Amino acid sequence: MAGASRLHHLLRVGFALTLAVVFTSVSQGTLNASAFPSACTNQTGTVYEVGDGQPYTSIGAVPFDTLQPGDLVRIHHRATPYREKIAISTSGTQAAPICMVGVAGTNGELPVIDGENATTSDSMFYDYDGMQERALLIVMGQEWGEQPAYIHIEGLHFKNAYEDYTFTTANGQVRNYTSNAAALMVQRGADITLTGLAISDSGNGFFAASSGDAEQTVRNLTLQYSYIYGNGTDSDQHHNIYTESNGMIIQFNRFGPTRSISGGNNIKDRSAGTIIRYNWIETGAHLIDLVEAEDGYDLLSQNPNYDKAWVYGNIMISPENSLTGRNMIHFGGDLGGEEEGNSTVCGFGGGQDPTECYRKGPLYFYNNTVITEVNQEGDGSYCCSKTYFRLQTDEQSIEVFNNIFHVVSLGNETWVSYMNRRGQANFGVNLLKPATNMAEFYNQEGPNSEVNGLGNLIVLGAGEEIGFVNEAAGDYHLLVESLAVNSGAPITGADLLPIPFEYLVHQGSIARIDDGSIDMGAYEQGDNPPQVTNTPQATGTAQPTGTAQATGTAGAPTATPTPPATVDPLLNLLSNGDFETDSDLDGQPDSWVAKEFAGDKQKCNKDTNDDGVVDKIFALQGSCAYRFKSGSLENSKLEQIIPNSAITTGDTISVSGFVYPKGEVDVAVKIRVKYVDTTLEKGKITLKVTTPTTAYVPLSGTLTLPIVGEVASFKVKLQNRGASGKVLFDALAVVKTASRSSGLSGQ
Template structure:
């Protein structure tokens, strides 16, 4: 019987759907005794939704690099997961003298050890629904070299352990990113990125201010439960530098850097500047430590740093329930705000200096500070340097000599039973989320007891 065009089309469609139904996700295992001895033997160019690549720990690093230019789905993400060794060691991906699979061909390979983004082979697409977890990725920096599509090349000054050139719906979890120009770099064509439980430290270039532990510009990015440690010795970059719309920094440990948080203007994608989320930044539940003799005396910079002041954030930084500790023996400023159009709402925090209270100042340069109920070291001063802004006290402050930490010398910033900061939190503004967890050293979170009164600070 001759098949009509209508039924022939239906037959082809049903057949295609049937093939899709029976197409199972694949598992690729890499490591000693596994099907793939090297990362480069994995067919990265043909990964499909639901596929998983497991990289097993081995005694020596994997000197390999690659690109992920593929799309998973919300229900079936593409996952690259490390499998720890007998003592919890993460598999190490080392960019020094790293090689790339011949079947891959991608540009900007000098920008990262692991790149998520564009490629010639596989065919270019917007990477999506990708999970990268449980890996140590290092050595994406000068003077290290690698073998790529044009033979031997060298990393660029701004290379990163993980470079997200573009991507959406990405999760970066339990990664150790170090000894690179930037630990993590996320570029402006990216959206919906979560960075959780990672350790970022020992990045940057000596003498340079332009490379950081993390450098991000994204539409919607959340940093949660991460441990940001000091940069490489002699490096002058920031710990977390961000140009995103919809930034959330919650329950992290952030120690060292020129500035701990440098939250400035979007410069690579006008859609970020135009987004309502660009005007609203949340920083809460973090431990933030200013160390002696390390970079700027400013802890948080909010606004912008380009020549285009019209593109600055000009919104509100909600800074609440953080524990900020300075061990610097001279003056520090908790906030530097770029223009009079930017505002900081500061409440529920512990702001403490281990030196004289007069070394604790709140503001410099410009902007508006709405100062709610916080604990501050006795003798604090409102401003330092040339300040052309305004401080509005909207609730009474709590002041003292010591905030009542269990053991400051060991960085145990939990509160002792007699601390004045216990159950002392102010009434929470209705338009920000309540803290529900606290950071546990390191890279872990603990739920707060339901219904318990909130303390001042991160604990």
């Protein structure tokens, strides 16, 4: 294979060890969609129970500044968020890590740590005062040279570390967060693992930064099984995650869109030896931005894998909207240039070259499924064409093979280029559904820039399809007739990492089939697991044996009450239950099927005066809701099919959501479950909405349904039969409470 034959050099000791450590905690079979591999099930230290009715009624009452190896902080879900800041400043050991885990609610809800109006306990140590406004949770040492190590954080939702919000310091000062504030920040630390989290609505979602000395170089970070979304500011400097570490693994995560006003990237990384695998990555100025180390360059550049990065087994989606994802993958550097005036630690004075710090490559990019939507008017304009790879100088190289590149052309004429400006791209075998115009380069500037191996691509003709199971529903598994099946090149290069797993929608993992002939793309044909939503519940929530039970203290701060919260997006079996997305702009929300509709459609908040103030509100949360508009002979429906294999006998299904009926209406929310055994009575939930209100109210009635047999079909339907009036729906959820027998084996 042309691309693979170019791969060279050695990658054995460091990454072989890394793989062994990471995968020991992952089942070699199917990982249950409602669990993740916890590292906190065998703690031997003190257990601190936090929550309503627990010994500690607040997080701040726990002595975080004196936590010891083996200690476990268990934060229980409650109806209102914990509005408290957290600082972890002590170390565990490899055998006895320090763990902070969420204990899920009865329906699997993650406990929420909210930065808006948060308070700070004097049990939280900050090595200098200015760090307080940088993060909601921070990991930092208490003395110079100390690095908190072996820290595990699991099963929690961190949100709202954002410049518009304030918090209160331990001495009572009210401050705003900085523009670059993060939901979670590692300022100093090593061997830190973040698992099963939701990270949202902050300046940076997750931020880790290194400096030039060993004491301040972050090492060995892992982010996994988490949902990161809605982060960023109104600049291009803040991102869903932004990391600089000596060793960085990003796996089994869902990266949703950044904040709507953000110009930032989804994943921005300045680390050494970065591995990005088995993720779902959607939107961003760059989907992935891999650039040079900044303050940590002196040490990170000594890592033999500093120049390289591995990106494989991911599903990447670049939607049509404007400049989002124009250069989908950026590699090399961004702090210097070939002109004086842009400085890095490499300098730009006489005899200095600022590009010396740049990662040179190769970037190994293989077995990814890349979906690129392009909408263009046919004029070849800058705004709407897209490029797969942008390498910063001619010194960068990328090896590209075994990928599926699927262009969704939404306009009359679409343009996609393989490369932008500079660098060396070597293409092996890949499967491509092209745009109407495929260009080798966009704006080629490097005198030695090359795109090699385009003859190795399998390019589909007009009318030919990749062969996805259900592209419209976002299921990018392969049909048996797909040309991607058994067409990949063997992964045999010394530098290449194997692909034993696949991403499971969402925030899950499953073993990849090995039938002797690898398929192209992120999925191997023949194992099409259900497209279900993962519920990251902390599997370390059982009370460890042989541990001391801590007693809480009186007078701890309590959370400020908030309106009833809807189910976290991680928990919802219902796709797009908040009606936020409508990719084809037809007025009907993604993942739903509208029938017999007239004026029924997605309705989003508006700024009617163009003065920067949203003055017409439709949504209870987020920006959009769904509106039924009644009329004579009305019988419109909005339906969604939930995969029947998402549930099993003994599970309980719960429905929740909010409705705003205006006028006399006749609307119903219906759940219908048919069983394989037709002698069993169909499962039903019917919630009627007929009485007008003056605001959103929760759905009421019988909201739960036990599953009593093998499911044949599972449908959610909203039905409108009203002759007059309007109804808004928002924040709908269908949540599974798993039976006791359906958990992850051994946990």
